[in-house]
Amino acid sequence: MNSSIISLSKKAISLLGIALLWQLVAMQMDPFVLPGPLETMRTVLSYFGDPEFYYAVYRTLLKLLIGMVCVLLLGGCLGLLLGLYPRWKPYLEPVIDIMQSVPPIAWLGIAIIWFGLTDLPAIFIIVLSTTPVLVVNLYEGFAAIDGKLMRMAKVYHVPGNKILRHIILPSLKSYLKSGMITSAGLGWKLAVMAELLTSVDGIGSLLSDARTNLETDRVFALALFMAIFWNVIKSCITFLFRSRVSLPTHLNK
Template structure:
């Protein structure tokens, strides 16, 4: 057993080494260059306008530092994060269950599929407006809109996963007398994993955008409300700074989800 575990570790290490050498470096350099060009353009454009219309990168960076030094960053991020998580957890739960039922049962699929596409086609501003009417100007409306925006994406992805399960693997399982549990554990769930991961990455990205949008329009707390405050006080540099924080949070969340899935795969390689 030791022998092939060592082989796997060696193989994983060598892959990691390859990934960090050679082809990866130029991509990183290009990214830095692109970032520098964007900053230069931004700086250049900002000289033509007043800071009220377009604050430059230096002013934005100073505002960013002010936010980092205040208590607001942690408290407001926590509020938005809680709303995001509540909405997303609901969406993952409901979306997965509905997706699995739709995937397993053709009758339910025929019944629910149009409804899913109907909800997905609704413009976000419509359900934000409805949420404000139903739940008032508080965090509940934000949780609701994250939930409504994410559920159809989850359902459609899980359904796609079901549609793409390799029937030949199912036949293999039947021939080798896999029990129902084994069939689900060994064939169905691993086949859905990639679709589940992709749905999570999409909804967490969308979730951050929707949660901020909801807070801008309907809440007095959270990251979105800070943007509203900054706009009311004509602090465009603060709008930019909060915007950068939201972008970073969104990007990091997507990377964390992706890394967690990769970690679970990598850990499986050393199970034996």
């Protein structure tokens, strides 16, 4: 409990320092260029009474959720395939490299041509740009699995399904968590970017409107909301991986 309080106190001090620095810089500039934290907070509070804001948040979160489910299924399968059957690596590695090397903005251009100004371009770039992150994390997890434990399981003729459930998957848990957090963080930013460039309903669309109307305070307020929402998403993912998985004493039973 004390360590949690100390950690929260340090974060509060850090945020307070950022707010003070922000205020000092804002005092030297025009509010149109850099609104202060108090003005930004007033704009933040004004959004709570705006039904359009809640709908925009729902639309962005929905795209992120659909995209991350696809990433988990596709990236999880590819990561397990590369880990369990390394001989497939030379065939799949070029595909992963292409997905990882092409900038998301290029994928977005292709998606707009294919799917038009709909929700699909946002989901498309989330899947293509974040799947390699999860695949690489899982593949590294396989490399870190205790070789002695695997050899022991083979000596005792442990069935393959038990090796997968009791050795491989628990060993990959931390790598899967790291991969999902990194992928979700990137996916969150890509979803907003796609909405901003396509003006499709979502937080990005609100940002586009604020930019067009030169409402800098609204841009800062929405950026603050995005930071808050991301921390909530990250906490939810961390909570899902909180339960500990222990290896059974007798693997061969």
